[in-house]
Structure formats: structure tokens, C-alpha cells
Amino acid sequence: MHDDERFAPWGTVTPRFWTNGRPAETAQPAEPHGMQLVAERPHPPVAPPSTGPAQPEPGTREAKPAPPPEEYRERIASITAAFAAPDDHQRLAAASAEAERLDQEISTRYGPTHTHTINVRELRAHLAHLGGEAGVATRWYLHTTGLQAAAWGAAHKLTQDSARRAVHTWTSITAPQDALALGPELLTMLAAVTGEEHRIYRHVRSVLDKLRTAPG
Numbered sequence: 179m180h181d182d183e184r185f186a187p188w189g190t191v192t193p194r195f196w197t198n199g200r201p202a203e204t205a206q207p208a209e210p211h212g213m214q215l216v217a218e219r220p221h222p223p224v225a226p227p228s229t230g231p232a233q234p235e236p237g238t239r240e241a242k243p244a245p246p247p248e249e250y251r252e253r254i255a256s257i258t259a260a261f262a263a264p265d266d267h268q269r270l271a272a273a274s275a276e277a278e279r280l281d282q283e284i285s286t287r288y289g290p291t292h293t294h295t296i297n298v299r300e301l302r303a304h305l306a307h308l309g310g311e312a313g314v315a316t317r318w319y320l321h322t323t324g325l326q327a328a329a330w331g332a333a334h335k336l337t338q339d340s341a342r343r344a345v346h347t348w349t350s351i352t353a354p355q356d357a358l359a360l361g362p363e364l365l366t367m368l369a370a371v372t373g374e375e376h377r378i379y380r381h382v383r384s385v386l387d388k389l390r391t392a393p394g
Contacts, residue, residue: 241330243293250294253280257301264308274305296325303343312350316360319344323367332371341371345378354389361386 246254253276260266260273277298285295303318323340330336348364351357361382368379 241334243297243336246294246297250280250284254298254301257305261304261308267309270305270309274302274309277302277305291325291328293329296322296329299325300340303347307343307347307350312347312352313356313360315347316344316351316364319347320360320363320367323371327371337371341368342378345382348382349385354392358386358389361389 245251257273257277257280260269263269281295281298281302284292284298288294299318299322303315303322306312306318307315319340323337323344326334326337326340344364344367348357348360351360364382365379365386368374368376368382372379374380
């Protein structure tokens with residue numbers, strides 16, 4: 179599967195998303211490499227709870243995502259079970275393929291911005307991270323942060339967690355040119371979600387400045 183197929187048709191969050199409130203139509207994910215940097219390690223995404231509202235109420239910080247439909251729960255559980263075996267590449271590949279199929283089914287049934295769809299894409303991001311695809315994982319988390327912000331608001335824990343995961347995976351990118359390519363999108367997202375005075379925003383900006391001035 180090509181990278182452009184992996185992200186079509188939803189794309190990734192770009193500066194235009196945060197201006198217009200709409201995700202870009204297409205995206206070209208960076209190659210899966212990373213920088214050896216220290217960053218806050220967020221908890222991985224988990225399967226949604228078994229009970230909860232059908233959709234969040236805008237601005238409700240305490241609201242929780244809706245439970246997945248009954249017919250999808252066993253498949254979601256099989257995907258998250260692969261998190262416990264990050265060295266089993268065959269199992270991760272199978273889980274990623276199943277997550278992609280589930281994403282297509284759920285987004286077709288509920289729409290690309292429904293919380294069910296967002297939850298599955300969070301799982302796809304973590305699978306990319308476990309598989310060593312730091313650039314791909316970062317783009318997924320940029321994407322899900324935008325969707326979470328639209329569904330819950332920038333201050334909600336789900337949005338903040340997605341943003342932190344985006345930073346964490348970005349700091350795993352080893353190729354400086356790939357980190358530089360994603361850095362501006364990451365900063366734009368953080369400015370909207372955490373604010374420019376937040377320590378995470380300042381950390382990413384500092385790293386980007388060093389990368390831009392590094393020789394070679």
C-alpha cells in the first residue's frame with residue numbers, strides 16, 4: 179500500500195486546517211525515521227469505553243467518547259491486543275491491516291469526523307509508532323488532534339493527549355529533513371491546542387530552530 183493511499187481521502191492537519199477548520203484533502207507522509215530527542219511520553223490510545231454518549235457535547239471537557247458498536251468491539255480488542263507485542267512485526271502488520279479495514283467501514287458508516295472514526299485512527303497512529311514509522315504516526319496524530327479539537331474542543335483531554343502523542347512521535351524521527359518537514363505543522367497545531375507559551379510548544383520550537391541552523 180502506498181503512503182498516499184494510506185492517508186486518502188482525509189489527509190493530515192495543515193496550517194490551513196487550523197485557519198479554516200477543515201483538514202487538507204491530501205497528504206504525503208514523511209519517511210519513517212526519527213530524531214533522538216527526549217520528550218514527554220504520553221500513554222498510548224486505548225479502546226473506547228463500553229458505555230457512553232453517542233456523540234460528545236461541544237465544550238464538555240468531562241465528556242467521553244461513545245462506545246464502539248457491538249459488532250466492532252471484538253475486532254477492536256484484537257487490534258489493541260497487538261500493542262502488547264511490539265516486537266511481533268507480523269502481528270503488528272496484521273493489526274494495521276485490520277485497523278485500516280475497520281477505518282474504512284466505520285468512516286463509511288458514520289462519517290470521517292465521528293468519534294468512532296477518530297478512535298480507530300488513533301489506534302492506527304499507535305500501530306505506526308510501534309512499527310517504527312515515526313513520520314507516519316506523527317501525521318496520523320496531527321490528523322486526529324484536529325478531529326478531536328473539532329469534536330471536543332482544544333482544551334479537552336482527548337485533544338491534548340493526541341497533541342502530546344504527535345510531539346512524542348515527532349521526536350522519534352531520526353532524519354533531520356523529515357523532522358523539519360513536519361515541524362511547522364506541529365507548531366501550528368500546538369499553538370492552537372496548547373498555546374505558544376506552553377513548555378511543549380517552546381520545546382518543539384527550540385528543536386526546530388536548532389535543526390534549521392545545524393550544519394549540513
